[in-house]
Amino acid sequence: MEPKKMSTTRMRKMKTDGVPISVVTAYDYTSAKLAEEAGVDVILVGDSLGNVVQGQESTLPVTLDEMIYHTKMVTRAISAPFVVSDMPFMTYHGSIDQSLHNVGRLMREGLCKAVKMEGGTEIAHTVDAVVKAGVPVMGHIGLTPQSVYQIGGYKIQGKTGVSARKLMDDAKALEQAGAFAIVVELVTDEIAEEITKAVSIPTIGIGAGVHCDGQVLVFHDLLQYASPVFPKKFVKAYANIGDSIRNGIAQYVQEVKSRSFPAQEHTFHADLELAGHLYGGKSPDND
Numbered sequence: 001m002e003p004k005k006m007s008t009t010r011m012r013k014m015k016t017d018g019v020p021i022s023v024v025t026a027y028d029y030t031s032a033k034l035a036e037e038a039g040v041d042v043i044l045v046g047d048s049l050g051n052v053v054q055g056q057e058s059t060l061p062v063t064l065d066e067m068i069y070h071t072k073m074v075t076r077a078i079s080a081p082f083v084v085s086d087m088p089f090m091t092y093h094g095s096i097d098q099s100l101h102n103v104g105r106l107m108r109e110g111l112c113k114a115v116k117m118e119g120g121t122e123i124a125h126t127v128d129a130v131v132k133a134g135v136p137v138m139g140h141i142g143l144t145p146q147s148v149y150q151i152g153g154y155k156i157q158g159k160t161g162v163s164a165r166k167l168m169d170d171a172k173a174l175e176q177a178g179a180f181a182i183v184v185e186l187v188t189d190e191i192a193e194e195i196t197k198a199v200s201i202p203t204i205g206i207g208a209g210v211h212c213d214g215q216v217l218v219f220h221d222l223l224q225y226a227s228p229v230f231p232k233k234f235v236k237a238y239a240n241i242g243d244s245i246r247n248g249i250a251q252y253v254q255e256v257k258s259r260s261f262p263a264q265e266h267t268f269h270a271d272l273e274l275a276g277h278l279y280g281g282k283s284p285d286n287d
Contacts, residue, residue, distance in 0.1 A: 006082035008180040015202040021214025032077040045071045047086040071110030085112040118144035120170020124177040131178035139174035143186035158191035184208040207234030
């Protein structure tokens, strides 16, 4: 029996029932396919592909066309998980009309089910307009990577009273605007718990403790698919495929150099009679 498709309604019910939501950030067909086969509820196509896939310093250089490209690969791979795609930097901060145009492109061309936007009270009016246009929106508060230079780096949020109040205001503004869920990134456990209790929509934590309604990790982080690997306190590695890949390729290189690959089991042979004609310079068709 095929797994039941995930939806915003199901996610809200999961929050009500206390069933955690599993989210993986993936950027291509293969990783999305593997994540679905593993039972993931939601796949997020993150603009973190700027760091993870493109080798950029931040997410800021990622374009709308690039998000559409990667989202198409992911949506082509899966059937049951709910696919959310990031709106990249400065594609939803201008006029409402321009924001709606950009959202429309990502939904129509990328075939995702929802978009994600970073920010709280300052983008609530845009979230409201996008939701009213029929597009599900996932919010994102706490450490917002598109604002990393304004924030001053990848810093933990919610460590002061002012910061905690701002996070709570942001979460409630997004809920009021119609967001169906909120990513809570690098926020203290205690504040993330209070936010989760205060809103009726699911919270998805990353570096925000165990009390959120779900958790998200990047495919490459949880599998250590990187070189070099930079350990992060909020990431648990469940495999080390980076070493496996490196060792596998190194063995391949060694066997090519020693001519032990390809072996007979990897080799195709011609019919002996045909081979004889070839060596003799004649074509069997002329016999």
